[in-house]
Amino acid sequence: MLGDITKIAKPQPKTTSRMSNLLQNIAKLQMMLADMEADVGIRDIGVIEKSVLSAIVDLTEGAPLASTKEILAHPLNEVYSRPSLFRALKNLENLGRITKGGEKRGLYTLVDEGV
Amino acid sequence: MLNPVGFSIKEHLQNFVIVSVFYITAYSLTLGFVAPLQQMLFSNVITELSLLFLPHGVRVLVVYFFGWRGVLYLIPSAYLMKILSSQAGIPLDPWSPLFNIIACYVGFQLVKFALPERFSGAQLPKWRDFGLVALCGSIFNSAGMTLLHQNELDLFIALGYVIGDMAGFFVCFFILIYAFRFARLLAKVDDA
Numbered sequence A: 001m002l003g004d005i006t007k008i009a010k011p012q013p014k015t016t017s018r019m020s021n022l023l024q025n026i027a028k029l030q031m032m033l034a035d036m037e038a039d040v041g042i043r044d045i046g047v048i049e050k051s052v053l054s055a056i057v058d059l060t061e062g063a064p065l066a067s068t069k070e071i072l073a074h075p076l077n078e079v080y081s082r083p084s085l086f087r088a089l090k091n092l093e094n095l096g097r098i099t100k101g102g103e104k105r106g107l108y109t110l111v112d113e114g115v
Numbered sequence B: 001m002l003n004p005v006g007f008s009i010k011e012h013l014q015n016f017v018i019v020s021v022f023y024i025t026a027y028s029l030t031l032g033f034v035a036p037l038q039q040m041l042f043s044n045v046i047t048e049l050s051l052l053f054l055p056h057g058v059r060v061l062v063v064y065f066f067g068w069r070g071v072l073y074l075i076p077s078a079y080l081m082k083i084l085s086s087q088a089g090i091p092l093d094p095w096s097p098l099f100n101i102i103a104c105y106v107g108f109q110l111v112k113f114a115l116p117e118r119f120s121g122a123q124l125p126k127w128r129d130f131g132l133v134a135l136c137g138s139i140f141n142s143a144g145m146t147l148l149h150q151n152e153l154d155l156f157i158a159l160g161y162v163i164g165d166m167a168g169f170f171v172c173f174f175i176l177i178y179a180f181r182f183a184r185l186l187a188k189v190d191d192a
Helices: A002-008 A014-040 A047-059 A068-073 A082-094 B009-041 B055-066 B068-087 B096-114 B127-150 B155-191
Strands: A098-100 A107-110
Touching: A014 B055, A014 B127, A014 B155, A047 A068, A047 A082, A047 A107, A068 A082, A068 A107, A082 A098, B009 B055, B009 B068, B009 B155, B055 B068, B055 B096, B055 B127, B055 B155, B068 B096, B096 B127, B127 B155
Parallel strands: none
Antiparallel strands: A098 A107
16 A cells, blocks of 8 residues: 555656745745734735725815725726736725725725724 | 654754744844943843843744754754854853843743644644733743843843844844835835
8 A cells, every 4th residue: 555655656756856845934024024014014015905005095185085986997996907906995894994984885994093 | 864863864954944044133133222221221131131032032933833942943043142242242142142042942842832732733832822822921931031130130230132033033023023014025126
């Protein structure tokens, strides 16, 4: 039985395992630092997230809530695709920078400490 | 060519160089920037005690990633920096570099023993776990350093070592955060 397994298992190239060791350590370090960034509240947000956040800041100047339709149509977000903008909204919500508000769906407002 | 523990000599050399570069950089920053600033601002603090000891963060990461081999990787650069410290007018006990590293390793092993699920490899340890390793290692380190340099356990000085190590640990991690951010920014500029 063991012999069968050893026959099937292909030996891994040495260079790949060595490189993956180093890359694994770097990946672990980056994940741990990302966790620290999130906990300390200094996590950097992407370009699209910044654009969406700016659009919401602009839209909520005159009204308490900004609708998804308004956010997508905002001049700052014209260059981005709809899926990217929806992903950015979700990321911002997960990061606690914006929150859903109102009784209808698709309405967002800024979280005070995120501004 | 693989040695009995399954690592090639080239890999050991690579790890040793990476560890040495980071340790020497962190120590040089402490020695060349933090120590003079500390002497200016807190002239009553003894020279052997650094209130922002950056190499502690490097030591914690090295013992986590390389285990006991990390201790061996750290020894040459630790002694090199001990010599440079003496040249800079900060005389250290000959045993202190070795003691610093071993204290950190013992701290790591104790935390690993107390929280086996966090360091089992099944999940990535959180930065708080590293903080715990840093604290545990620092407590051993401060007790040893106080005994080595003062010949008695002075709690006030021991607390100073802990504060210096922990402040160094946090600052070291923040430097890494911003270094990775800068690397990502450079990659974006390269792509554009």
